[in-house]
Amino acid sequence: MRILVIEDDIDTAAYLVKGLKEYGHNVDVAHDGRDGFFMALDQSYEALVVDRMLPGMDGLSIIRAIRTAGNQTPSLILSALGEVDARVEGLRAGGDDYLVKPFAFSELFARLEAIVRRNLTTTEQITNLTVGELEMDLLSHEVKRNHQTIDLQPREFRLLEFLMRNSGQVVTRTMLLENVWDYNFDPQTNVIDVHISRLRSKIDKQFGFPMLHTVRGSGYVLRDEH
């Protein structure tokens, strides 16, 4: 994947480049807003990581400008703590997701993969999701594993839907809280774990092998191990 990192802080940029390269991605860096804007427009990247505060041109303006130019490259906005209502503003400007510094690299990577994936799948209208032997009908809200119907509560359904849409990739607890519960907050305890274990007991328990895995220190992944 070709990724452009627009970040004026040398340390953060280097940290991001190093991490992304370790996962086998090609990474370009721009330390200036204006340079970043032209690079994002001229070359085809599969994802952008854009810092909000930049010299030359700020991150939100870059995204707004490339969107106006018809460029839909998935973008993740980075921001320092304390910027008012940054999240909503960032998403309104056309960003796909938003992350507050300081962040763990695993969080950034999971989010980056999620928005790239979402960008690939949103082009067509999906009515059902399939991961291995797990099937989900988004219209009738029916879930089956190995052709056996599974009863899910509405929230469990949304949880599974999010995991299925991001199958094979790690989703973090904060990503789940944001996307399934629609609240941006840090739980003190792993309240999410309880929901996951409930879901797990429904979709994994009576079946041959587990599909929902915990990734230590990062989050969860739904995977077809077959």
Added chain:
Amino acid sequence: MSFATSTKLFKSSTFRLALLYMALFSVSVLLLLGFIYWSTAGYMVRQTEATIEAEITGLAERYNLSGLSGLSKVINERLARQNRGTALYLLTDSELRPIIGNLKQWPKEQPSEQGWISSEIDLGPPGEVEQHQTLVRTFHLRGDFHLLVGRDVHDLEKIQDLIRGALFWGLLITLALALAGGAMISRAMMHRIETINFTCLQIMAGDLAQRIPRTGGDDDFDRLVDMLNRMLEQIEELMLGVKQVTNNIAHDLRTPLTRLRRRLDILRENGNARGGDVELLDQAIGEADGLLTTFKALLRISEVESGIRRGGFKDVDMTVLLQDLAELYTPLCEEKEQAFVMEGALSRPIIGDRDLLFQAFANILDNAIKYTPASGSIRLRMHDQPDQLKIVICDSGPGIPIANREKIFERFFRLETSRSSPGNGLGLSLVAAIVNLHHGRIDLTDNRPGLNLAVTLPRHPEPLKERLV
């Protein structure tokens, strides 16, 4: 003007000064008016007394010179000169039977040593009764006759009443004017002081960039304002300096910490570590995560305390928010076999930050679940009040000793009894910061057993006006 504002006005120092001035002014006016009264009404009485005195002396002399007939003649002449006048005469024999005069009878009152009588006498025409205030002097003539000379002071009394009334109203009007003037001046003063108070409150609420406006008159108030503004400037600079240092530390710590975390991750993922080492690595990763979390929580609290998030306040439906919260946490309660009950509903939304409010109540509920023993109970009640709403969370846990109820909101404070359980001692600090941001209040009481935590949130977080009134 509301009742509260008027009490405030009456309490203001300028108003008290005006009141004192008013009192002094009233005393002066009272003295002045008293003098005017004495020199007008008093003069008229003295004048009448002198006339009566002179007349009676003259009549007595006439009696001495020309006897009873001479005296009668003079009295008759004088009575004839005035048809129904104010001069009163009466000459009686030794038995006080009238001989001549315009009085029906000799007054019953006992005269003073000088012979003066001040009383109401019937002065009506024959057959009618008309009581008039009079001032008369009696005189004992040789030959055991009694002479009386006096004046009908009815009109004089009326004039005196008029003067007294005028003086009374004059004093009253003076007082009213002084009071109104004092109130006006105090209000003008108070307005300027309130402007300073308002700015101070805004600054205390986190807006360090606020300055007190000048009125432009370059008077002593403006000089005070200049001085205060210069002081505020210095405070802001100092605060910015502290923030800068904190941010630098934050930045300098965060980066190596995340790097450390990442490297530990790589080590673990490489798979070269043997059994015991994996566990050690996991523990190290856990510690690093804990540090990062603590760090993030600290930055978050500072962010909330700075008041900057107020810019993003919107309508928040607390009923929905708390239902979502309950839905998120109910499985956790069920796992600990705790009974979780939610009661009540709220009619209208409040203005606030949805994510922060969720965070605050999540932290409170989280604590309740953490410290309530298995098979205990947790209740969440919502109360609608006119201008605010109250959300009470009570549990059946160990509660918090009274001595520690204030301290639990301090950063890193943890009860001795809970040191062993996980947590960084920042959860309730964040709650306090968030509730403060919304200008709410937290009250802790005993639930016997357990803790009763009540959060009161105003519907419209407009503390400044409210606190100023």
